[in-house]
Amino acid sequence: MNERERLFEIWAPSRGVFSAWAKPLLFAQMDEARIVRPATDPPAPIQPWAARLDGRTAVVLDLPGDASVWHGALLGAAGYRPVPLFNGSDGQQPAVEVRSIMLALQHAGGQVERASIADDAPPAFMLDARRCDPSVRPSAGWFDNRWVVFPQDFPSGRLLRSRGVERALLVREQSRRLGDDLREVLARWAKDGVELLEAEVGGAEPVPLKVKAPWGLRPLAALALVALGLRANSAGGFGARVPMPPQGGGTGFA
Amino acid sequence: MYTAAMSPSEVIAMLVAGAIATVRWALWYHRAIAVAPMLSPAGARAPLFLTPPLAAAALFAILRTYAASDVTDSPVYLAFYMVLGAGWVAAATILFPLYGLRPAVDVAQRRNPAAGVLAAGAVLGLTLAFAGANIGDGPGWWVVAFCALLATSGLFLAWGLVDWGAGVTDMVTIDRDPTAAIRLAALLVAVGAIQGRAVAGDWLSTANALNDWLDLGWPALVLVIMEIVVGRVHAAAARRERPPIAVLGLPPAAIYLAGAAAYILTLGWWT
Structure with missing residues (x-):
């Protein structure tokens, strides 16, 4: 087992109930020789809502960049299993910066390892809220690594409930719009009887969350989004260079 | 009847089908x-690697055994229909x-072995549906395509009904449930076989082909209803x-496959 695999095993141990959903993409792209595993824990942000969690609540951390990882590690210390779902690969001139996430996964790895999380611990799914920011329009030459989540990237509400998870808490920044992709996942969970809650990052009290599925013809719409807007990476996940437009012909005036 | 040399329309059909097959299967393997x-791990991707050659072997065996006599004896036409x-x-x-x-995403990226089982069942079911369309004598490749269209539509319709009634595909792709995968894969193979048999036989007319498809293909609906019931029991459990x-x-998978085999044997030789 190399260092990348060792680090992934810390975040997603093979015996973990929810490890099957973890995405190794960013771990696979880490520079083997430069992986750092600090012995000391990074300072954890105090989150009042975390004190209100019980073992029957799944958490979805829809936070920008490495904030999601730091909060995941914080929840790891509280007995949760942080599950990395980052699915946009790294490249030069990326539309979504991911190196801070890769670094955070390394720096927080030790903290998660020392947390001795139970195999059947409730999950804390970590997402990058910037994954498909509509204001980002990658142009030619950029590495377009915007990505979305699908219901297939999460366990179903039925499976969560069979594992004793009755509620799901979405943690996010209120200033950011909830993405249609995650809205679809949460709406399905609600349909399966999972109670939805929402908390502002740094906020105190979780409040009930109501979401409606954004797409009538979900598979068609979601696939159209992928087919038309985003770029799959052949090595896995999303990310490819936006091609340069063809140069004009040589028939102009000199 | 076929002649030794391929007609222009056969050449065009072969080129188009060859192009589609090359691009799609190359993409599948890539x-x-x-x-x-x-x-x-590579082992987890085995269903993606093994399913296409298995399906091709099944199609070849059926063509070589049951296709029109001038196809079974002609390497050129065997290759054409392959x-x-x-x-x-x-x-x-x-x-x-x-x-x-x-x-590819479900199996190779999401590490979902249940999806591999379902993909294998779906490809084999489609292969059987297409293979049935090749059985019997007919005026040309277009009647094979027409009958294959009927059988394939029946297969996709059955799959859609099962998902509408019990959401079984989601159990496989979202819940990663191997129990649902084995059952749905077997159902698609069984329905593919029934649909293939429903369009098998010598070509008489379009109306006759449609009648045969409806008359002989409807038992697939029995399996679909069974799967909806079992799927709902599964979801509740x-x-x-x-x-x-x-x-x-x-057990349900074995019943679907045995039921389809018994039905096809009961129908006997096609006319």
Whole structure:
């Protein structure tokens, strides 16, 4: 087992109930020789809502960049299993910066390892809220690594409930719009009887969350989004260079 | 009747089917191979590697045994219908994502072995549906394509009904449930076989082919209804814990396959 695999095993141990959903993409792209595993824990942000969690609540951390990882590690210390779902690969001139996430996964790895999380611990799914920011329009030459989540990237509400998870808490920044992709996942969970809650990052009290599925013809719409807007990476996940437009012909005036 | 030399329309059909087959299957294998090894071990991707050659072997065996006599004895026409079949099944796999199944992503990237089982069942079911369309004598390749269209439509309709009634594909792709995967894969193979048999036989007319398809293909609906019932029982049980394969996986799968085989044997030789 190399260092990348060792680090992934810390975040997603093979015996973990929810490890099957973890995405190794960013771990696979880490520079083997430069992986750092600090012995000391990074300072954890105090989150009042975390004190209100019980073992029957799944958490979805829809936070920008490495904030999601730091909060995941914080929840790891509280007995949760942080599950990395980052699915946009790294490249030069990326539309979504991911190196801070890769670094955070390394720096927080030790903290998660020392947390001795139970195999059947409730999950804390970590997402990058910037994954498909509509204001980002990658142009030619950029590495377009915007990505979305699908219901297939999460366990179903039925499976969560069979594992004793009755509620799901979405943690996010209120200033950011909830993405249609995650809205679809949460709406399905609600349909399966999972109670939805929402908390502002740094906020105190979780409040009930109501979401409606954004797409009538979900598979068609979601696939159209992928087919038309985003770029799959052949090595896995999303990310490819936006091609340069063809140069004009040589028939102009000199 | 076929002649030794291929007609222009056959050449065009072979070129189009060959192009579709080459692009789609190359993409299938590329997506299975190119994914970073850390995302899934090679063994986990075995269904993606093995299913196409298995399907091709099944199609060849059926063509060699049951196709029109001037096909079984002609290497050129055997190759022609093999290419047509490869293109047909490849084109049909484009519809898989509409059912929530993306074989390369689900198997190679999400490490979902249940999806591999379902993908294998779906490809084999499609192959049997296409193979049935080749059985019997007919005026040309277009009647094979027409009959294959009927049988393939029946298969996708059955799959859609099962998902509408019990959401079984989601159990496979979202819940990663091998019990549901084994059952649905067997159902698609069984329905593919029934649909293939329903369009098999000597060509008389379009109306006759449609009548045969409806008259002989409807028992697939019985299997669909059974799967909707079993799927709902499965969904209810899964709220507590995942149902075991030995209870809601293998026995229903065996019943679907045995039921289809018994029905086809009962029908006997085609006319």
